[in-house]
Amino acid sequence: MSRTAHNPEATRRALLESAAAQIHRLGFQATSLDAILAETGVSKGALYHHFATKRELGLAVVDEVYRTPFLDDWRAGLNQGGDPLTDLLVLLRRKRDQASLCTVQHGCPLNNLAQELAGLDEEFRRRIEAVMRDWRLLIQDALERARQAGLLRPGVDPAREAAFVVAVVEGATGTAKTAQDPQLFADTLATLEEHLLALRLRSA
Amino acid sequence: MSRTAHNPEATRRALLESAAAQIHRLGFQATSLDAILAETGVSKGALYHHFATKRELGLAVVDEVYRTPFLDDWRAGLNQGGDPLTDLLVLLRRKRDQASLCTVQHGCPLNNLAQELAGLDEEFRRRIEAVMRDWRLLIQDALERARQAGLLRPGVDPAREAAFVVAVVEGATGTAKTAQDPQLFADTLATLEEHLLALRLRSA
DNA sequence: GAAAACATACCGAACGGTCGGTTTGGAGTC
DNA sequence: GACTCCAAACCGACCGTTCGGTATGTTTTC
Structure with missing residues (x-):
């Protein structure tokens, strides 16, 4: 300091x-x-x-504190060099294992801000949505690579599954925060992992 | 009025x-x-x-405006008389079809309040969590009935799946609100429906 | 059954504290 | 000495809350 x-x-x-x-x-x-x-x-x-204002400070926090480490963490996790689907599962597994009361207590900074301010300040909403969008695209890209490597069942839509993953992680974080219960977070992520496992082509 | x-x-x-x-x-x-x-x-x-205070007014809103219609809606949907798993799927399908920009714009009242106040006011958190808990139990009960009717694959845990459903619905609502995009909500719910469909015993 | 006594419902001006924002001025650096 | 960077005192609007007061309705008392 x-x-x-x-x-x-x-x-x-x-x-x-x-x-x-x-x-x-x-x-x-x-x-x-x-x-x-x-x-x-x-x-x-x-x-x-x-x-200039408290609002500018808040917007800068989104861009300069929340955004980069968050996306870097996911980007790194999804490019571990294994097959992309496995990388994703390992990353989720790690998030699940790390869930503690402390982690769960305050929830996801971006999701908190989004829910608080989406209806009050359009610029805040746009900046947060930009991060969420990039996050979705990272996952979508990983799934796309998995698809092109022939790892996924036919009919699996990378964009839709990516949106699902994001929604589940945010939902898990939010419900666990409301309940103050890390187990809720872990259980929900585990179920998501099972869902993703089922996307894998049986012959792969 | x-x-x-x-x-x-x-x-x-x-x-x-x-x-x-x-x-x-x-x-x-x-x-x-x-x-x-x-x-x-x-x-x-x-x-x-x-x-007595603004806070008391807010707490009364949770208990007397948000809570009852919300739980009644889900209770009714889960007791339509079909098999419980089908009832749940039909209910989710209905929610998905009803998704409009208007619906998605402000998100779920309970989730909004929970994310805004969970860290600020323990009493608010408890009241909202009580609704969420009852919601989870309604779904858990439906899945339990489905299980006892032999409709579910062995190994399916009604409590865990109920928590998953709640997390996905909240996550779908939240992400769609942030993105201001009803399609995101619909896609996420559709994926959830596929997931639940896969819980059904093949021979059933 | 009328008056007194009380309870409930409501009014709206004013208070007081918080908090984002401003101003003014000074210290350090080139 | 001009410019960046920062300190401290101050401003003023907003907003939850208070409070003295009125009006209507109900119970009690004689």
Whole structure:
């Protein structure tokens, strides 16, 4: 952390990280700028030097904190070098095994924001949807590669299955958060894995 | 509607309905009491005569507006008299066919509230989770009946599949809301239907 | 059965705290 | 000395909440 005077990049980054964490815990509206300033030790003048409004700060959090690590994680998981369907199953398995009360407590940052703000701010919705879309495309691409490698049953639609995977993961995260129950998350992901396993061509 | 003076039941109900609609559109935090008063023509004093706080009003909306019709709809759908698995599939099919931009625009009221408030207010979370739990149990019960009627493949766990159905429906609603795309909802539900179809014993 | 006493339903102006945002000015750097 | 970067005091609107008060209806008391 150790942010010293006149280190604009560090100041900006500290604000983004603190905002990201608080928005994840409390949502956008319930996150107060004062709390971010208290946590970072940054002054209000400095904050408004880097970000024009609270909204701009929030949008920057989506693009610069949430987006890249999330997509990178999935991209890396889906390009492990095994066959794409197996890579996907291993990735889901990993997510499932990592599910703890801590993980489940605050849910998925993007999904939280999307549900809170989709109806209130079109720009927020668009930015979040852009991440979701790229996420879907990563999975769709993996399934497409699996299909072209002859691993999938005929009739399997990569785009539709990708949308399904995304919906199930988001649904699992959301229901587990509401119930505060990691088991719910694990069970739902396990069922998804079974579903995906059944897409594999028997002869493959 | 036609609320006249000294009709407390009507006044209370008008407040609940207006609040429910606005909370569905904007979320709890972004809903202002003044807007509810403007829409209903009720005075601020009258509102605070019926509800101690905004929070109490919101909790009452969950219990008295959202909960009952939602559970009744699913209960009725799952007790149509056909075999339980078919009833479930027909119900999902109906939900899928009814998906329009309008439906998808604001998402599921309960899911919206859950994602917005689960981390902020434990009592809200508990009340919403209670509805979700009853919903899961309705589906679990239907699948259990199907199992006992010998309709399901061995190894199918009604509780786990019920949790899966709930997660997929919530996930489908959420992703479709974020994308503002009814097709996403329909595709995801269709895939869920295929998954459930595969639970049926081949000889049945 | 009328008046008194009370309860319920409702009114709306005003309060008070929060919080996003602004202003002003100063410190460091080129 | 101009520009970036930041500090601290301050502003003002919004909004949930309060509260003194009115009106209508019901119960009690004589």
